[in-house]
Amino acid sequence: MKILEIELKNLNSLRGQWKIDLSNKIYESDGIFAITGPTGAGKTTIFDAICLALYGQTPRLGVISEKQNEIMSRKTRECFAKVVFEADGKKFISSWSQHFSKTSKKLQTAKHVLSDYKTGEIFSDKTTDTRKKIEELIGLDFKRFRQAVMLEQGGFDAFLKADKNERAQILELLTGTEIYSKISMLVYEQFLNEREKLRNIIFLRDSKTPLNNSQDENEILRAIEQIKISCYEIKTQQNEARVALDWLRAVLKLENEFHDILHEISKLETRRENFIFNSRRLEAAQRASALLVDFSNLITRRENYEKICSRVKKLENDIATASELISEIENQKLPALQSALHELTKNLLDDSPESFYARSKERMSIFQVLAIDKQNIENYKNRANKDFKQAQFLLKAAEDNQAAAQDAYNKALDDYERITSLRAEAIFEAERHKLRP
Secondary structure: OEEEEEEEEEEOOEEEEEEEEOOOHHHHHHOOOOOOOOOOOOHHHHHHHHHHHHHOEEOOOEEOOOOOOOOEOOOOOEEEEEEEEEEOOEEEEEEEEEEEOOOOOOEOOOEEEEEEOOOOOEEEOOHHHHHHHHHHHHOOOHHHHHHHOOOOOOHHHHHHHOOHHHHHHHHHHHHOOHHHHHHHHHHHHHHHHHHHHHHHHHHHHHHOOOOOOHHHHHHHHHHHHHHHHHHHHHHHHHHHHHHHHHHHHHHHHHHHHHHHHHHHHHHHHHHHHHHHHHHHHHHHHHHHHHOHHHHHHHHHHHHHHHHHHHHHHHHHHHHHHHHHHHHHHHHHHHHHHHHHHHHHHHOOOOOOHHHHHHHHHHHHHHHHHHHHHHHHHHHHHHHHHHHHHHHHHHHHHHHHHHHHHHHHHHHHHHHHHHHHHHHHHHHHHHHHHOOOO
């Protein structure tokens, strides 16, 4: 593991944004360098930034709280730490950041992200997952990283004052020799196991006595033959058990296949029902499209029928109005005219020719107007009667056309239902013949 870049912002006394490029030729050519400065200058903050970017915690503060950030510089609203490092021949970027919300003024949850340096692919963006991924890449958890890579202030003094075993553990981490301790422990454990085996072998050897005569040898041979017979019987039983086991496995396999077939039959039945339902809808749509022209004609005829009915009603109202006007003329204006004519005839002998002429002229103009009104009313009445007769004829024709269209529609609907029923029966029979035991 090699750290290449360190970048931080608003951490402790280091306000603003800072960046250290350790891949610069100056650092690589010198090989060794020191971070110096007075107390409070921010030397340890650089190491805090490394730990914060990698593990989301620092040696001095531990895990940064989401409720109270103690590492953020005072009177600032955000902070972050980013490290570019190399591990297993690849470059990675690990960053940690936290800020205050602009609206609620509350401290937001910290973000801990691990990504690829070249492609920018994000491997993890949660604190726990990122920390685990870092431990896998580097091979060290936070405690071992502190001991093996960096010693915080006071850590070296603690190292010098530590006992022999603690210093040995730290030196093993620093030098990478802890593997030899593990090998030594495994070798010792193996030594103990082998020594115990040797003791058992010696005990078994001492507990056995050598053969004394041929009789013991014959008994041993008979025992060996008996063991062979027992082994043969056991082998025979094993073969029989193996055959039975194979048969049982075949039965289980057939049962599974049987359940699969039942499942497939159920699925086919569902598909068949869906197919029948969809075929009915398709047949209905096709039949409806075939009847679309007749249906449109029926709608048009219905509209014409309604228009004719409305026109007939209007004509009936007009005829009634004309009849009322005629009755009014015959009952009111005509008697007045006859009375005026009678009066004119009565006063014919009494008046002078000039006055008679003047009154006659006045009565004549009134009579002419009434005569014209009567003639207009008679014409309007005749025309209304003619239109009414024509409307009645059109109404009767429209009613006949509507009845014929309704009969055609009912017949087509009956044909469609019959065809749909026949098609469903045919589909059912076709699917039924496809079934297998």
